[in-house]
Each structure stands twice: as structure tokens, then as C-alpha cells.
Amino acid sequence: MTEATQSQALEPQATDPKGPAIEANALTKIFSDPKRGDIAAVQDLDLACNYGEVMGLLGPNGAGKTTTLRMLSTILAPTRGTATVAGADVTNDPITVRERVGFLSGTTGLYPRLTAKEVLQYFGRLHGMDEDTLGQRLEVVIKAFDLDEFLSGRCESLSTGQRQRVSIARAVIHDPRVLILDEPTTGLDLLAASDMIRFVESRREEGRCVLFSTHVLSEAERLCDRIAIVHAGRVLAVGTTQELREETNEEWLEDVFRAFVARANQTLTDEADNL
């Protein structure tokens, strides 16, 4: 990316009501395993998510949620298909995507020997912020996530909850248009999980797009404007909880989920029989 475009991308980020915040078409990721051969972790995934919307990827372990989120945040390159995030293509313009996205997962660790403040400053500076802007953003995130107490403590000495707060602050230090969260409440106690949910809600109110994965049904039901049910690397259904209930004639989200998975398994069996 040229310096000019990078500078442009670092202008204060306003939400873009036109066009989707995230759009994936036939997104596919195939991993090569020496023993098992090629494994399709995600297959022909189509997805669209708008600004001011919270979308949940709901699926069991191994469904392809994390791989999808990693492709959208440019950690992994798609094998096939296309995706644009905040107006930038994940394959052709990954750096712009990273400038406009905040990504957080259980495996995005904090640098243990840096202090919380140093981590935030490091990311802020590499996002091209000048010292004044960085100072202002630091004040905002320190206040928002209540980091004051342990700001000067090395990350290795922080508790799980404190680390999670610093991680979120790290993900939003550059005020991203799109936030991608991979199972953000896993491992958190009740209070910390509740803080996380409130944070996601606040981002929606600010007109940002939040895409997050979870296998906690209650969390998905409470937070999500729309839910995408993912199973075996494919999206089985997308809609509001109400729409999904109506489609399956089930009352409880757990049963809705089971119904879609059963339907998908039946289709796969039929396809295998036809072959």
C-alpha cells in the first residue's frame, strides 16, 4: 500500500451507511493436512453484515467460525472466493482491512513483557496516529474499559479479566469501523462477560458493525440483530431469531439450531446417496 493511501485510510473513520460493512462471497478455506489430505474448513460461505448491526456466527466447535473470522481479518488468506471488509478487499488490500478492523480472539495474546499502556501505544502508533491523537484515544479507551489501575502493569501480571479488557482496548484503539470478535466471552467470569456484552451493544449504538462468533445461544439471542448458523464450514441459514424460529417452527433457539443441522446432514446424506 502506498503512503498516500495509508494516510487516507487513517483519517477519522466515519461509518459508511452505503454498502455492507462485511460482504463475503463463496469464501472458501482449504487446509492441507499430511495425513488427512485437503480439509475444507470453510466452503462457499456467503455473508453480509451492515453498519449499525451486530451479527452472530453460531455453530459448534469445528464449524469453521474461527477460520471465517480469521479470513475476514486477513490473518488467513482465502483459498477461493472474495470478501470485502469496511470497503477493502481481504485478498488484494489486506493492510487497509487491518487498518479498519478491530479483531479479537482468545488466541490474540498480549505481549507479556510490555505494559498495558505500551501495548496500546504500540498499536496506536503503527496505526499511524500522531502523539496528540494517540493521547486522546488513550484517554477514551482507558476510561471506557477502566484500565487506570493496571495501565503500568506488565501484561503477564494481569488477571484474565484485566487482560481481556486490555485486549479489547487494543482492538479498538484506532476506532475501527468494523469489529470482529471470536468467542469474546469464553473464559470470562459473569461480570466480565456482562461488560463485554455491554461493550458490543455500545458499538452498535455508535453505528459500527460487529461480527462475533459464539456457541452460547443465550448470548447470541440477546445481542444479535441477525444470526448466521454455521455448520461444517457452510452457512445453513441467516436471519433474525424470529425469522429462524418461523422457518423451523421451533420455539427455543437450541431447537432451531438442531433443526438446521439435521436438515443439513440430511441433504449431505441425500447427495452422497445420489453419487
Added chain:
Amino acid sequence: MASQTRLHATLRVAAKELRETLRDRQTALTTLVLPICMYPVLFWVMVQGFLVLQGQKERTEVRVGVINQESVAEDLLRALDRGQDEHEDYQANRLVLVDLGAQEDVPRAELLERQGKDSSPADPTLAGVLSFAPQGAQLHVNRSEPKGELTEGRITNRLARHVELLREQAAQDRGYAPTALEPLRLERKDVGPESDKGALILAMLLPMLLVTICVMGAFFPAVDLSAGERERGTAETTLLLPIPRLWVLQGKVLAVASLAMIATSFNLVALGISAEGLLATLLQGSSITINLPWQALLAIAPLTLLFALFAGATLTAISGLARNFKEAQAMLGPVQLLFIMPAIAGIMPGIDLTPGLALVPVLNMTLAAKSMLLGKVLPLEYTLVAVSLLISGWLALNLAVRLLSREAFATSSATIPLRKLVSFLRSDGDASR
């Protein structure tokens, strides 16, 4: 917000990696603390050990059996017994003569052996047998015993000095100059400046140390910034930085090279200061002077920087194959030898810097440093060394970038098998992402 240049971003990454690495106890210990503490302590122990050994050697008393002692002049016996030098400490380098009488028919080796078997604390073993006959003297010692060589040295020196004095005395008695009875006196003179001899010693030691210390200095940082990052689970975080991965990896390699340079400087300074004491003791009595050749060292510094970049990139690339710190350490052990062996070869006499050898990485660094310390002006060869190191460093950096920017580095916990590595290197990698 300000725009970012490649240099700014690379330096920011390097500064962060330096800060983080120096906060690691193991790295700080090996890079900074160890040289400051280890060399003075190590060299103090060596000096003390040398002095103790020297003292022990001097205090060792040797017993020599003398056959036909009654046929020997009194002054010769006195010369053997306590040496001729007036100032010689009688208690040091003692040689006790034991009269064995005639014993013409007994083999001398048997005499030594017999004395060994019969010896008691009150009557210790003989270290040698000196037999006098009209045609001359014979000395029998067992050189496989520590005292054998000591005995031979003491007797040879004392007899030679005694013979010399007898000759001088005889010449003077006849009214000649003391040296008149010497058919030819060979006087040896070394016309080489003493400082050059010091430079030669440095040229033998410093180039190898330079390479070895530089590689060792890059070792822990390289492991820490690649396999260590993977183990700590921060590789994914690094891949989220909004700059090309190539810049991130350049920053990492720069940090490793900087730490290697810091370690090299600290080690050499600490080594130089500590070695001064050791050399002063070892070279006691010699007029050899060892002065640090600052001009040569300044000329070596840019080449060392290029070498540090090459070594840093190579070690970082290889440790990027490992899944954790321990595995990376095991992988880098043999690689260190690949650096150290050519360094040792480079200091061997007869191997000099030629345009051809200037292209061989590692060996060229040792040879260039050796030539510079000896004051040789070889502009073509030095330029070739710099170009060769630059190209090797660039290739190693590319290898590191390809290995560390691959997806599996952040997302897989497995070691990269060699078969996959080859296919991976053939592909374009993800450095541009």
C-alpha cells in the same frame, strides 16, 4: 494522523522487540550481565589457577640418584644441588641428590623402578638417575611421569649454565676474553616491533571470538522473537498489525541483529579488560605489548553489523520452523556449529583473504577481521566481503520472511516438516500481506 513510512514502521517494530527482549531475564542475562560478570570472574580464576600451578611446580622437590658421585667435582654437585644464580630461591625448584654409589652393572631404568617400589614416605621415589663416567654423564628419567620432565629441565639448565661458567673461567685464567673458548656464539634478535606481536596474537583470537560471540548474541533473541512468540500466543496479534508483514519481520531481524551487536560489543569490551590481567600474568617477562587496535576495530565494525544481520536473519528463519522455545534451541545448536567451524578455519595459519574466499560467508568475516587486525589494506577483498555478507543477509532475510509470514506460524502448533518447507519456499509466501 500522520502517514507512516517503511523505515518508521520497521524501527517501531524493532524498538518494541528490543524492549520486550531485554525485559526477558534469560536474554538480558546472556547479553548484558554475563559478559560484565563472567569474564572478570573467569579470568581471575584462570590467573589464580595459573599462579597456583606455577607455585606448585616451583615447590615440587625432585630427587635424583647419582651414580659415581665421588668422581664428580664438588662445584658441579653444588651447581646441581642449588643452581648457580645467587638470587635463586633455595626453596624453589629444589633438586635433591641421592648418592647411589657405583652400581655400574644395574640397568638405570631398573634403578628408577626399584626405587619406586621400595619408596616410603620417609624415602620418596627417585625422579631420575644421573650417572657419571669418564666420557660424560647420562640422565635417565621417565617422561611419562610429571616429575620426569621437571627433573630433566632442572638438570639440563643447571648443567648447561655450569659448563658455560667453567668455559668462561678457563678462558679468563689464560688471559682471554670470557667468550674466547666458545667457537661460535649465536645471538638471536627479533627485529619485529613488540606491538606487531601483540597484533598477531589479537589477529589469531579476535576474529573467531567476534563471529562466535555475535552468533551467540543473536541466539536467544532469534528464538525469543520467532518460536518464543509462537509459544506465547502473540503471533496472531503481530499479524494484525496494519503494516505489511515484510516490515514487521524486517523490524524483528533488525532487533535480533542489534542485540547481537550489543552482545558482541559488551563481550569484547569485558573480555578485553579482563584479558589484560590474564595476559599480563601469562606474558610476564616478555616485552610483548597488546594494544587494542582501535582503527582496525572501527573498520571491522561495519562488516560485523552486516554479519550480525546475516546471522540474525538466519537464526530467526530457522527458529521460525520450531513450535516452541525448547525445540528452537535444539534446532539452532547444530546451526551454531555451522557458523563456528568456518570461524575456526579462518584463524588457521596459511589461510588468507583472497577474492574467492571473500565470497564465502562466515569464513570471509573471520579472514577480513584477521587481515584488518594485521593492518593489511585489501580494498577489493573487503568490498567483496561486504557485498557477499549483504547478499547472504538479504537471502536469509527473505527466508525468514517467507517462514515467519506463513499462516501456519500463527495458526498451527506443529513443527514444519522438511517436505512442507521445501514446497513452501517454492511458493510466494505471504510477505506482501
